[in-house]
Amino acid sequence: MSLAWNASTDNVGVTGYGVYRGGTLVTTVTGTSFTDTGLSAGTAYTYTVRARDAAGNQSANSNQITATTSGGGGDTTAPSVPGNLRSTGVSSSSVSLAWNASTDNVGVTGYGVYRGGTLVTTVTGTSFTDTGLSAGTAYTYTVRARDAAGNQSANSNQITATTTTGGGGGGKKVLGYFVQWGVYQRAYHVKNIDTSGSAAKLTHINYAFGNVQNGQCTIGDSNADYDRFYSAAESVDGVADTWDAGALRGNFNQLRKLKQKYPNLKVLFSFGGWTWSGGFGQAAANPAAFAESCYRLVEDPRWADVFDGIDIDWEYPNACGLTCDTSGPASFRNLMSALRARFGSGNLVTAAITADGTSGGKIDAADYGGAAQYLDWYNVMTYDYFGAWAAQGPTAPHSPLTSYTGIPQAGFHSDQAIQKLKSKGVPASKLLLGIGFYGRGWTGVTQSAPGGTATGPAPGTFEQGIEDYKVLKTRCPATGTIAGTAYAHCGNQWWSYDTPSTIGGKMGYSKDQGLGGAFFWELSGDTTNGELITAMRNGLG
Structure with a gap:
């Protein structure tokens, strides 16, 4: 389901938009469009969007829309499992991940990144940095590949990474x-x-x-x-x-x-x-x-x-x-x-x-x-x-x-x-x-x-x-x-x-x-x- 909306304005600056499916937050994006993947064929879904600024202020809900996915196609083959999920770096508030690309009989369209079994985001590349985390905390991740027909691979290997302690992990x-x-x-x-x-x-x-x-x-x-x-x-x-x-x-x-x-x-x-x-x-x-x-x-x-x-x-x-x-x-x-x-x-x-x-x-x-x-x-x-x-x-x-x-x-x-x-x-x-x-x-x-x-x-x-x-x-x-x-x-x-x-x-x-x-x-x-x-x-x- 591909969505788009007009940009919001703010007295300081809009930092992102929360996309809600059926009243539940799906993701936060910085742009004015989003494609929600991994849905069921022939199914109606309802969406709203709310803008956020750096201070955490949120707008009221946008207009609500309902759209129905198509009836599905002939592709029923799932992509291969993403390989070698690994952490490439941590800070006090982030974990950076990378994995090997999956293959598919038609084509891989994206990867769902899961933290503790909950979908965090969907990306098209083979890396992602999860931000806004708590310092000194262990987080567990898996990744699943998706294709255009909505088929999903099995979970990748599971990894656990621990953020550093303190207020900022960078050098000076x-x-x-x-x-x-x-x-x-x-x-x-x-x-x-x-x-x-x-x-x-x-x-x-x-x-x-x-x-x-x-x-x-x-x-x-x-x-x-x-x-x-x-x-x-x-x-x-x-x-x-x-x-x-x-x-x-x-x-x-x-x-x-x-x-x-x-x-x-x-x-x-x-x-x-x-x-x-x-x-x-x-x-x-x-x-x-x-x-x-x-x-x-x-x-x-x-x-x-x-x-x-x-x-x-x-x-x-x-x-x-x-x-x-x-x-x-x-x-x-x-x-x-x-x-x-x-x-x-x-x-x-x-x-x-x-x-x-x-x-x-x-x-x-x-x-x-x-x-x-x-x-x-x-x-x-x-x-x-x-x-x-x-x-x-x-x-x-x-x-x-x-x-x-x-x-x-x-x-x-x-x-x-x-x-x-x-x-x-x-x-x-x-x-x-x-x-x-x-x-x-x-x-x-x-x-x-x-x-x-x-x-x-x-x-x-x-x-x-x-x-x-x-x-x-x-x-x-x-x-x-x-x-x-x-x-x-x-x-x-x-x-x-x-x-x-x-x-x-x-x-x-x-x-x-x-x-x-x-x-x-x-x-x-x-x-x-x-x-x-x-x-x-x-x-x-």
Whole structure:
């Protein structure tokens, strides 16, 4: 039985809708449609819907409708039993589940997830996170597959998982990227990390980027990295650089001074990125040689004290970014194994990875699960799902936390990526949620809600279709929220970006999922007083 209704309004915001069958709550959804499955053929069912807000206030019942299922068909074969039901992570208020897909003579349409024998929800994928649970409590689950004719499989294996105790299971890492080219047009220097108050709220900085050429780690911009002269006014400690032979200057020296001021701050040297990932395929042919070149560069005696480890930003193993890779499914794991062996346990080894969690998507193209044992954590790039590279739209938020009705591509959202990585065996504590300190936008848009058409990318300071939060917050203030992020319609432009409020919600998700914390791209997009990083720090506690 497929249902739809018009959206409710609220003085603060509607958070979901309760769907009632015969007066009994069936499920709660965030969108304005729901398909009730597993019903009997040729049977009448009565439904109502009630809206809820974050404070727990509920609307009155909607109009009541009665609809009758069809008389049934010739398919009487049930799907196979879902295999290997397992828990992929717990927090103080959630249990994450995953299972192997069932098969069917016609086709599996969904899975019913049961807690203690009671149906919690129906999902189309092979993972689910059950939220709103009590801390320190054991919960028992089974899963059943369904097909379009209403046939259900037998129960899967039963598992029991216990939520953690305490008020939030997440880590508190706050990691930000500092981009070397920011010292030019953007005029954003290491000193700005201090004066904005951001340095005191960061736990880690990723310095972007080193280049990967001919299978080796190399310097990307020697002037910005270690040669640019900093005057006393520009310097973190108010002391000018010297031109003495062998003296370290540039960003590396400024980072050294920043770490002296903030002794707990860690800095990683990040290699690759969108532009400089082309050399990873060759590096994968000889992982030990690549790891050796990286170690010698990161631990160069001129700046060895600046860096606490290495970050790999390979976009993307066995998939296409600016360049396409065909190095093979084991290449990423082999590269990470070699880096860990060379850098040892005393250095951090991390990686920024794709957030494409769709079936057959970029997460499936590399062994992120197998490589996790060698890494301290993954920075999951849960942004840039949608943007004005689709010049005519539809308009959509570039960093949705969850799915929503009308999303242009199913599964293109942060939660899908996190659950997919958990299902592959990556511990939740080794996942950091990604936040963009920028927006993506279109022009020629008349519709304020997502899903509108456009004529092209909106103008941006440095590039069409993209703009810093610090500019957008006043030039095109947020006019609505969807899927845990904000959007704005001003004139004929439509933008999506995160605000302090939506970041607070995403940090709550990070804690609820038991993640290691969150990271962002990148420091120069924030306000001069660090509004967004403050929201991250406060949200993680």
